Amino acid sequence: MNRIILVSLTAMLFFSCGRFGNKETEGKKQQRIVCLSKHLTEMLFALGKGNQIVAVDLSSTYPDSAKLLKTVGYHRALSAEAIIAMTPDLVIHSNDIGPENVLPQITAAGLNVKAFGGANTADSAKLLLKELGIYFGAEAKADSIINAMNLSMQRAADSLKAMNIKDTPNVMVIHFGRANNIYFVMSGRKAVPDKMIAAAGGKVTHYDAKGARQISAEAVAEANPDIIIATDYGFDKMGSMEKFITDVPGVALTNAGRNKRIVRFEEHDLIYFGPRSGDNIIQLMHLLHSKPNVQAK
Structure with a gap:
């Protein structure tokens, strides 16, 4: 009887894991990500998602952990073959990649490709962090990074003023x-x-x-x-x-x-x-x- 009860409880726990999983990460399984834009690489690491990146472009050199990852070419001179060989679940970029045929090639190969925006201003960087936080289930972390960024940018402005x-x-x-x-x-x-x-x-x-x-x-x-x-x-x-x-x-x-x-x-x-x-x-x-x-x- 005890053995039957134990088996039943084990089965209940097994099936309930998926049924009552963490809402924040539901649908955001551990992925194999190839990141083709340096600012996206830094931001994903900052959001705590760097362990999901399996390859980057040559210009993605921050943080130091990014330098340990495999590379698939410079972001304007990428190798479609190298990207496909990484068997990624997701390829992300910011519409500044080349050559022109690389995107059609990896899309035709059936890879899941997602484009995000640039970070050419402080405001656009904060909007991008927010977008990445939502997409990868790390909204609270994104908000914390944005708040810290606001403080550091103000500190820079104050420092310049103080230098006179x-x-x-x-x-x-x-x-x-x-x-x-x-x-x-x-x-x-x-x-x-x-x-x-x-x-x-x-x-x-x-x-x-x-x-x-x-x-x-x-x-x-x-x-x-x-x-x-x-x-x-x-x-x-x-x-x-x-x-x-x-x-x-x-x-x-x-x-x-x-x-x-x-x-x-x-x-x-x-x-x-x-x-x-x-x-x-x-x-x-x-x-x-x-x-x-x-x-x-």
Whole structure:
């Protein structure tokens, strides 16, 4: 009799697990996610969903845990075969992936693909965090991150005001594009780097070159920035500040080159807004207004 009762109770518990499961996670099973946008990668980790990501694009380098994941190509030069080989339950991106045939290929292969928005402003980043929180069943965590982000952005604004800056340096961002294997000027497009520079008390240098794509030595020299921000991969590719100054076209002819005002900055801290943007702006602020030869860690 006791054995019959025990079997019956076990069966009841087994079937009730699905019937009375956690409402917040119902329908949001553990998934195999391939993430193709760097800001989505950071946000998913912040939401506690990083353990579901099985592969990322090469530009997804934050947090450090993302660097341990398999990669499926640069976000504008992806491999459809590599994505499909990961057998993901979900592929997420933010409509900035390439080449053009990759999306039709992975869709035709039957993969579940979901597009989310960008994070080109602090407000759009907060809206995206909210959307991700709802989609992945982490609304409370998203709200907590947004509240912390509001506080850090206000702290950055207060820090800039307290610095009482008298001279505003002209700033240019030079980035190495791994998709095209070229250096190009990233600032001057009224995009995220420009917003970050302004928030840190800098002035964006006017760069007069069509499309601001492949770098022009003449245009860099004519723009003559006081400070050049070099994103991490392009800076490290040269190996030192001296090599960056001498080997990147036009840099040696600028105030930044002559005065050795080249600062290394992580790409993922500069080209989208997210949970750490307030702290990133404060870091940039100190770099722009510090004495020469001080670089980011």
